[in-house]
Amino acid sequence: MNKKKTWSLAILIVIILAIIAVVVWPKGQKNNTVQSKSPITIGSKNFTESKIVMQIYTDALKKAGYNVKTKPNISSSVVYQAIKSGQVDLYPEYTGTIAMTYLKKHIVGKTPAQIAAIAKEGVAKENLTTLNYAPGSDAQGIAIKTSVAKKYGIKTISDLQKKANKIRFASQGEFDKREDGIPGLEKAYGKFNFKSEKIYDPSLKYKVLARGDGDITPASTTEGQLATKDFFALKDDKNFWPAYNLVPLVREKTLKDNPGIKKILNKIDAKFTTKELTLLNKKVDVDGESYQAVAKEWLKNNY
DSSP states (O other): OOHHHHHHHHHHHHHHHHHHHHHHHHHHHHHHOOOOSSOEEEEEESSHHHHHHHHHHHHHHHHTTOOEEEEEEEOTTTHHHHHHTTSOSEEEEEHHIIIIIISOOOOTTOOHHHHHHHHHHHHGGGTEEEOOOOSOBOOEEEEEEHHHHHHHTOOBHHHHHHTGGGOEEEEOSGGGTSTTSHHHHHHHHOOOOOSEEEEOOGGGHHHHHHTTSOSEEEEETTOGGGGSSSEEEOBOTTOOSOOOBEEEEEEHHHHHHOTTHHHHHHHHHTTOOHHHHHHHHHHHHTTOOOHHHHHHHHHHHHO
C-alpha cells in the first residue's frame, strides 16, 4: 500500500471516530448526570455545623448535575417555617429538635430510632419527610477543661456530681431551668452542689474556661473545641440526654421531583459520626477555615 492510500485510510478512520464521538458522547454524559426540573434550594441554620453540612449536600448534588441554590444562616427559630412554606426545599436538621422542639414530644429516655420515627411521622403531616439519620448526634452535653478533669479525676457526669463542690459552673442561664438542663440532670444524677455558678454569654464559654474563670459549661457534643486537647465532653453515663442525630429534612414534592437526591444524601449522612462532625467544626471554629473550603475538602476525600 503506498503512502497516499495509507494517509487516506487514516483520515477516514479519524473521521469515523469523530462521528461516533459526536453521536455517543452526549448520551454517555446524560447517563452520568441528572438535571433537576427546577432549582433545589438548600438551607442551613445559623451555626457552623449546619452550614458545613449544607455546603456538602450542595456540592454533592451539583456534582451529580442538579441545579442547586443555597440559603444559609436562617435563624433556628424560623427555619422550620421556612421549609414548610417552601422557601427552602431541604436542610440539615436533628431528630431530637424535630421531635422535642417542633412537635412538642417527650423524648427523654427514648432510643435514637424511636426519636427518628417520631420525627418522621410528625413532619409527614406538613408534607415533609426525613431521610436516613446520621450516626452522629449533636446532643446536649457538658464540656470540661481537660486540666480540671485530670486534677479531680472527672470523666463522667456521675464523677462531676460527686465532686461538684470543687467545680465552678460557667452557666448560660436557661440551662439552669430547662427540662434537659440542671433540673433534669439532678433527677437522674442527684444534686449538683457546685463551688460557684455564674452566667456567661454562650459565645464566650470556651474563652471563660480557657482564661480560668470557670471549669465546666453546657455544650453541644460536636462543638469543634471538643476536638482539641484543652476540652472534652463528659460521658453521660446514665444516658439522660436524648439523641439529636443529624438528618436531612426534605419537602415531599422536592423528593418526588428529584428522587435521585435520596441516595446521594443518605450516602453522605452515613459517614457523619459524632467524631467526624466535631472535626469538621474544629476546622472552622478553631482552625479558622471557611465552611465552603471545609465542605469541598471533605467531599473530595469522602465521596
